[in-house]
Amino acid sequence: MRHVVIVALFVLTMTFLVYTGLNALNPLPTQAATQAVVVDRMFHLEFIAIAFLFSLITVPLVYSLIVFRRRPGDTGVGRHIEGNIKLELLWTIIPLITVIAFSYMGAQALGDTLRVDPQALQVKVTGFQWAWRFEYPDYGITSNALYLPVNRQVLLRLESPDVIHSFWVPEFRVKQDVVPGRETQLRITPTTIGEYTVRCAELCGVSHAYMRSPVVVVSQEDFDAWVAEKQEESTEATGPDAGRGQKLYETLGCKACHSVDGSEGVGPTWKGLFGSEVELDDGSVVVADEAFLAESIREPGAAIVAGFAEGTMPSYALEESQIADLIAFIESLK
Ligand code: CUA
Secondary structure, three states: OHHHHHHHHHHHHHHHHHHHHHHHOOOOOOOOEHHHHHHHHHHHHHHHHHHHHHHHHHHHHHHHHHHOOOOOOOOOOOOOOOOOHHHHHHHHHHHHHHHHHHHHHHHHHHHHHOOOOOOOEEEEEEEEOOEEEEEEOOOOEEEOOEEEEOOOOEEEEEEEOOOOEEEEOHHHOOEEEEOEOOOEEEEEOEOOOEEEEEEEOOOOOOOHHHOEEEEEEEOHHHHHHHHHHHHHHHHOOOOOOHHHHHHHHHHOOHHHOOOOOOOOOOOOOOOOOOOOEEEEOOOOEEEOOHHHHHHHHHOOOOOOEOOOOOOOOOOOOOOHHHHHHHHHHHHOOO
16 A cells, blocks of 8 residues: 555655656747637646656656566566456546546537637638638738737638648647538637748648738737738739749749749749740740740640749649739849
8 A cells, every 4th residue: 555655645745756857848839819829728737648658658667677676596486466446447437538538528628619709800722732811801801821819709701712721820729621512611810919820730832831920919000000901902903923923922822933033943933034035845946925824824834944944843723814914023033
């Protein structure tokens, strides 16, 4: 009995130390949404369970190795023990209750993250190979960055035109697959002003790792100002702009495959491309003029440059003005 008490005390102490150590590693990113609070509560319960189980296994093991070790001169055989019904019942029933309790709390936490606010701001999110696009139907604007007002629930309606992606901002904790052919939804209530990054959490092709976009949580006033600025931008009828093209080059993920310094990439470099003569894989030679570049962006499979593989570049479903901006940028790289 004495051994049991000593081991129990050691297990409790070890559990406390392991849990404190786990927390000191700071395993969870900043908490920036109400949905993150419930998820983290579950995480901490898991951490406690992990710390306890780890201690429950290692402490009796090490204790036995030291206290019950073979002494010099001891040549006897250990006592034969034929099972223990009480112990087996105990280690069946306790884990069973624990698992049921965790599933109940998990279901509650899931319910909390799905709680609906009828006043939620709606944003239509398109995840495509390999970028994100955000449309605000209430304001008639489209953006490459997700701007959100703080402390207001946002309902993200997610769609994909190509393959499965997954919308994930670690600071918000919740994650949702973006599935072609159906709309999925995710609700987030940001609580902390700041800049975050949405990343794609589902392997979706060569540039999966570059499928990142900024997520900016701002005050309601800053959000209104941003909306007004965006609305003005979209009404201003401006011609193609190389600066905007360069931004698109960076945010859409073009830079993952096309260099601007002449170096080899997955796709042809953009340096000196505009107006140059390009040999295609069927042996013909064309001039990379505006029409050719526009076609190549719209329909990447229409003409393949010699030495590059077909089917590598997806169709990005860009607006005509975006294509014009990109071509203006390519032209500036002569
Ligand atoms: Cu989209 Cu990975």
